[in-house]
Amino acid sequence: MNLRALSLFILVVVVNGIQGQPLSPAAPLTVLSKEGRRPLAVTLVGDQEFVALDDLAVLFQLTVREETLGAITVSYKGKTIVLTTDQALASVAGKLISLPAAPVRSGRRSLVPVEFISRALTTVYDTRLDLRKPSHLLVVGDLRVPRVTIRYEALGTGARLTIDAAPRAASVVSQENDRLAIKFDADALDVALPQIPAQGLIQAVRVADAVSIAVDLGPRFGAFRATAQPLDAASRLTIDVVAAQTDTSSPGSPASPSPGSPGSPTAAPSAAPLPDLSGVGQSASAIRTIAIDPGHGGDDTGVVGSGGTKEKDLTLAVARRVKAAIEGRLGIRVLLTRDEDKKVPLDDRSAAANNNKADLFLGLHASASLRRGTTGAAIFYAAFDKDAEDKARASLGTERLPTFTGGSRDIELLTWDLAQIRHVDRSEQLAHLLEQQFHDRVPLSPHPVERAPLHVLESANMPAVIVEIGYLTNVDQEKQLTANEFQNTLVQAIVDAIVKFRDALDADRGTR
Ligand SMILES: [Zn+2]
Secondary structure, eight states, rough: OOHHHHHHHHHHHHHHHHTTEEEEEEEEEEEEEEEEEEEEEEEETTTTEEEEHHHHHHHHHHEEOOOOOEEEEEEEETEEEETEEEEEEEETTEEEEEEESSSSSEEEEEEEEHHHHIIIIIOOOSSOOEEEETTTEEEEOOOOOOOEEEEEEEEEEEEEEEEEEESSEEEEEEEEEEEEEEEEEEOOEEEEEEOOOOOEEEEEEEEEEEEEEEEEEEETEEEEEEEEEOOOOSEEEEEEEEEEEEEEEOOOGSSSOOOTTTTTTOOOSSOOOOOOOOGGGGOOOOOOOOEEEOOBBBOOOOOOOOOOOOOOHHHHHHHHHHHHHHHIOOEEEEEOOOOSSOOOHHHHHHHHHHHHTEEEEEEEEEOOOSSSSSOOEEEEOOOOOOOHHHHHHHOEHHHEETTTTTTTEEEEEOOOGGGGGGGGGHHHHHHHHHHHHHTTSSEEEEEEEEOOOOOHHHHHOEEEEEEEEEEETSHHHHHHSHHHHHHHHHHHHHHHOOOOOOOHHHHHOOOO
């Protein structure tokens, strides 16, 4: 400390000795703008945070003048804020603005409460200023800086992180060795980190960089699943983590068969609903998008039961449930070919699935029979007559086409209306997996898996089936089909079949 600094120090002590409140440096504010981030020094007087007017002048191109005794003017582009040194007030164009404290002197600098920024400076400044006191951030301009709150909870033998970003911000989760990286689509983050108790699954949650959070994984980590869900004004990301399979600290687990694949981690039984981790590794999965086609719609009501149930309403209700379950539990995108009561041509339904590159097509219908006693679900996959198959196979040639980069590549040509032909084997496999999962849960018809020349399936360029969920012409089954409990069971069976199907595809592709 040189002599000048020493004398300033003494002066400060004397000045504040008079006021009875010591000055002490505090954690700086971080100023975020398009130009980047920079610190803004903060000084504590008592428990009030102050910033220096000359620091603000540099940051925001303000002109600060000490006027006649006791008055300070702060000007920006012709607008002026007037402060008085002994008053907790500012005035702008004749309007008084209250401040939590009066300006103080620190040596030759004038300090103002940080609230000066949010209450007074914002009234003259031409760019948005967003002061976030709890997180010590000052956001300048229209930057996307979501407030991210993270909650930890133990869940059975696993753990869950619930990460809310407000306003909404999309995020991507990836595993990099011993950590999960959560990268947000934002300019910066305003993060509140949780306390993590010791449990061996999640060691720590920390800020990795301006837009990423890192989750350090512990020795018990086995697998994780991330699910995104939009809330009213926030995005919610739920990350479920389960222990490695060798970590079977729960003696009761063999008694509870898991619906998941044999290779996936089995969660122990618990009162709390445990995460279905069948979505683990979804980024590498063969199924990323599923098209669900609720049959009929609009003036095409489909079958009408004696109780008045319309097939078009039933299929839409079930389709919505299946969509919610698949998206919520598996994190797979689901496209509905219709999400309202309207007529959609069959070709448009398969075209929507094709254009959205769906990896699986699931049509939903209900059946009718002249024999009122007929009941049970059935699963259909496409049938082609011999001629059509020959024609399709003949057209399955390749053609060499020029590319934009000057080379050429082989394009597989296929008659569009017979796109299903090369997926028929997979469609049959999916039909049988559905039958297996329905078994003992959803009543099946005597011939539950059938081939039929169904137009909507023929042009679907992915494994495709239609599930006839039951007979609306049977009085008892009509009641059953519209009941919550039955629909939940049906949806779970469909989800389980999709998990099995995906596991089979992934195993074939060697992605696991
Ligand atoms: Zn139908």
